[in-house]
Amino acid sequence: MTKYAKKILEIVEDSHSHMTAEQVFDALRQTYPKVVLATVYNNLNRLWEEERIRKISVEGMPDRYDRIKRHNHLVCKGCGKLLDVDLSDLTEQLQKQVGIPILAYDLKLVYLCDECKNKLQQKGT
Ligand SMILES: [Zn+2]
Ligand SMILES: [Zn+2]
The missing domain is CATH 3.30.1490.190 (Ferric-uptake regulator, C-terminal dimerisarion domain)
Incomplete structure (x- = not known):
């Protein structure tokens, strides 16, 4: 797992606020200021495919990410x-x-x- 993926997983697991990709991006930038939004999207998708995080889709809203529990x-x-x-x-x-x-x-x-x-x-x- 890349350092980004690791940190993103950590952010999503620790958060109980159902973050959007943009919110995860903001949180990740505190640790890795140079990261770009596309990296966040790619990693969130991969983590979701690997069933390490959940994606919650609600019509008319951006997808939100959540711990798997x-x-x-x-x-x-x-x-x-x-x-x-x-x-x-x-x-x-x-x-x-x-x-x-x-x-x-x-x-x-x-x-x-x-x-x-x-x-x-x-x-x-
Ligand atoms: Zn309301
Ligand atoms: Zn939840």
Whole structure:
């Protein structure tokens, strides 16, 4: 693994804020000021292909990167903010319902965060 890949993996694993590639880039630049954004994209992609990190795609938002450890997400419908939630393992239940063995699942629970709720209320009055 290159020094960049190593550091990027470290940044993503330590972060609980679901960083975009640009945010990872900013963090990486603190250690390696000369790195370019393309390097970050390439390494993030490779790490994702190697299943060392997760990529979270939400429509209309840039992809965000996350540690691989199993957890699920609450996604704000308004601003796309992600929150981690720990749900019990549903693999067996889901497997029973579809009738075939599944390898993994990716649950996104959609909600409206307080900020967005407030904004909506202000608009309404
Ligand atoms: Zn929101
Ligand atoms: Zn997460």
